[in-house]
Structures are given as structure tokens and as C-alpha cells.
Amino acid sequence: VTDEQTTVELPGAPPAGTPAATCGAPAEAAPPVAAPAVEVPLEKRDEPLWRLVHPNYFKDGLIGSDAFNDKTRQVSVVRSSVCSAEEAYEYHHRAPDRRCAGAWAVTTGEALDTGSGVIDDSALEAVTTPGHSYIDMRHFERKERHVAKATLAAAANDRGRQHPPLTP
């Protein structure tokens, strides 16, 4: 992929190469983050959230706003405090036939500013993805949802793909 974007360092994200707490990291890595017992709203505004983007939402160096949409109106993301972008990407690829153009990032604060909720649901039994959370857009009407997903896609696109790195 050729693109003019460059990956930028994110506030609150561990430096590149830092092992994550619970996402495929070796046993001697940092102690695991205590998993919440229920769905927990996220409030740490500068924490990056990885969004895995389907290849059909990435074209000519742009990710489509619908990359931040889901039929359930709960847009899955992965917490950077649990997984690095690379680990989130690799985990996503473990499922057979699952395609992904890469991991992009928005911060919790950016998601909250759209009026969305940001919920960590990784403690739920049905959830298997480490650090899984979701951006909650269930309360939006069409216009609000469009504004929210366009805002998040703009921020993520401006920041650049976090993994794999885009080569200029």
C-alpha cells in the first residue's frame, strides 16, 4: 500500500514494541490489567482504541466512514492498554477467512465527544477478544450516526494506519 500518511505516536499508547498486558504477551510481561466484572464505561480520554478495518473500507489511502459502523450500532474496538495495535491485528487474523486492512486508532475522548458511549465488555463470558470494547451508537438517529462515524473516520485517517505501518 502506498500512502502519504505516516504513523504518529498516540497519547496514552505504549511505545511501539512494548509488550501488552494480556494480549499474546509473554508471561513475564507487565502484570495483567484487572478485568472488570461487567460492562464498564471507559473514561480515560487519551487511551487509544484500535479499530480493525475491513479491506473494503480502505481505498486510495482513505478509510471509509462506515469502518466506524456496525449493524448492531456497537462498533468493536480493542483497548490499547491491553493490546498493541499489532497484537490486535494478529488476534483478529486468527479467525479463519477474516480479512483486515489494518488497525487504525481513535481515542476514547474522540469517541465520547461524538456523543457515543465507550464500553469495555471484555469481562463478559461471550466476549473472547482481549481488551474488547465497543463504541455505543445505539441511541443515534441517522444524522447523528453519520456525524459520529465521519468524525471518527476523519480522526483515524488523519492519524494514519497503526499496523501494519504504511510505507511511503
Added chain:
Amino acid sequence: VVSPESFVPLHLEGGRFDVAVHGDDVGFPLEALDELKRYEEAIVAVAAALWRAENPGRKNLPPNFADSVRLRLTGLEKGSVRTRIATMKSSGKIAAADLSWGPAARSLFVAALAAVVAGQPVPIEFPDSALPALAKVAKGLQASETAVFQGGGGAGVRYGVADQQRLAERVRTTRSRNGQLMGRFTAFNADAQSFSFRQRFGTLIPGRFLNVGHLEQIRDLTEKRADAPYVLIDCAYALDVKDQVTAVEDLSIITVVSRPSDPHGDEVRRLVEFAPGWMEGGGAAPAAKALVWLRAFTNACADGEVELPVIFPTEEGGLMVEAQDGAVRWSLEVEPDGSPLIVVAGGGRPATVDEPDTAAAAVRSLKEFRA
């Protein structure tokens, strides 16, 4: 030799079969034996069709194939007319793999009957060649009688002569419906006022038109090659028992969706050809109204000498047309019903929302964004 593990549940109730139950011993009315024969004929027909579909290069069924599928009445269970129908063990002349056709056929047979009872189309995977045999099942039952077929667990499918008559009618005739179809004209006969139409993601079907006023337009749009223009036709069409379109009976309006000579014809065509399931099995194909709107937009871009933004499908069958300048995004979403909405957002500025009346208005908005 009969395998005791291979009994096929078939329960007959009501009318003559209840009479049989009333005595101490269960009996089976001989006049109803044809019903069991029809059942077997349907199963054999389905199994043979499934085998042929899996073995397109082979002309004949394997030796003794039918015997591997055939059924035998081995007795009746006391207390009701629960037939003891069994499959036969392999005679040794049939490869082990071939013995799976019987269960597969019975499973599909029961699924088809369940669909008929529920008033739904026969499953698309049910072979056409077995439809006549399927339509005869239960033909000899009386109105008060029911056949209960078991397959794949559950309570079984209760099937009566009313269901049989409804299916037979649907197999014999096609139903007409008015609506829209998208596809390509691939052949055309002016004298016969007929054409061939390759449906988008579907089969090639014949069509005809009564109004000669369509003649020139169809001639202009007919192209044998794969890059023939895509069109949306408002028409009357015929449906078969599987709810598949079999023919266009007449058409009233022809709307071009994409054509190679359009300034951005290739890009629109790329979106037209997004097949259902494009996103991990989900993802609707872009809807016709959204695509018609997109063509108008791309043509307006060309007219206004505006560079085409990036276009994406949406999971729900709409389209997104987008451009970004720094951290600010211009985003046009066209819903599956063709309704457009433009959002300009990002970069910490307040978002703006606009509903353009026309494609030209959307292009003006894009120009302002880029200015």
C-alpha cells in the same frame, strides 16, 4: 438385508389410517400403498439429482445407485400406523461414499415439504428435476389424512393433500409480479420483441416487451460482452416455485445504472458488482436506488470537472462517497432507498449536515469543501 439402524420415520394419521388403529392390530390400507411408492420415487429423484450435481462429468449413475437409496416397508408399529420403512445395506457394489445420498436426499425432501407447509419458496438447493416427483407426494391421501415426515430432528413435517395440491399448482404454473430487476441485456430480437437478460448475480432469463417504443433503447443497451451496461428495469416478471425469476413478461421503464462509456463507468460498475456477503458473509449488495443516484453524481462530477472522491459500499446496501482534507472529512452517504446526506466533520470543528436535492447540489458541496 435390512439394516435396523436405518429406519426412516413416516407416520400416517387420520381417515383410513385411524380405522386401522382402532382394532387390536395395526393394519395398512392396501389402496394407500401408492403413497409409499411416491415417497420413494421422490427420494430417489432427489438423490440422483444431488449425485449428478456433484458429478457433472459423469453421464450415468453408478451401478445400483437407486438400490442404495430405495426404501422397504418392513412392518408397522402397533398403536398407530407408524410405518417401519428401512434402507437397504450396501450390496457391496456401491462405493461407501455413495451411501450418503439417501440421508442427504431425505433431509432436503423434508426441508422442501416444510417450506411448502409454511407457504415459503422451495429451497433453492432442491433440484429442479425432482420437483415433479415431490409434487406428487401425498397425492393419494384423503382430506382427513396426514403424512408426518421426520428429518433432522424436531416434531416432523405434517403434510396433507391440500399442501400437495398447492405445491402441484405452483410447480405447474408461474406467478407474475411487478417490480424492478437489475441486470444486462445480452441479446435482442426486434422482430420478436424479445431479449435475453443476465440478472445481476443471477441467471440468464428470456424477456419480451409489448411496447415497440422500447426497441431503440434496448438495441442501444444490448451487448454480449461482460461489460454491457447495467440497467434497472421496471417490469412484470414470472416467478417459479423457488421464487426465482424465470422470465420478464413485459417492461415499462429502463434506467441505466452504469455503462462503459460513462466518465466514471468503471467505478460505478465496481460498486454494482459488490455481491451480497462481501463483508465476511454479511454486507448487502449496493441497492439499485443508491446506484442510480451514484451514477448521477459521478456524471455530475465529470460535468463539473470535479475529481471523483473515494466510494465505499455500506454494510446495509447504501454507498458512501468521501474525501478528506487534513483532519476534516466530506462524507456523502446514499441510503439504500436513494436518500443522500452530506456531513462535513472532523478537525475539532462543528459538524455540518446537508440533504442535497440533486446530485449536482452534492457536487457543488464537494467543490466548496475542496475550495
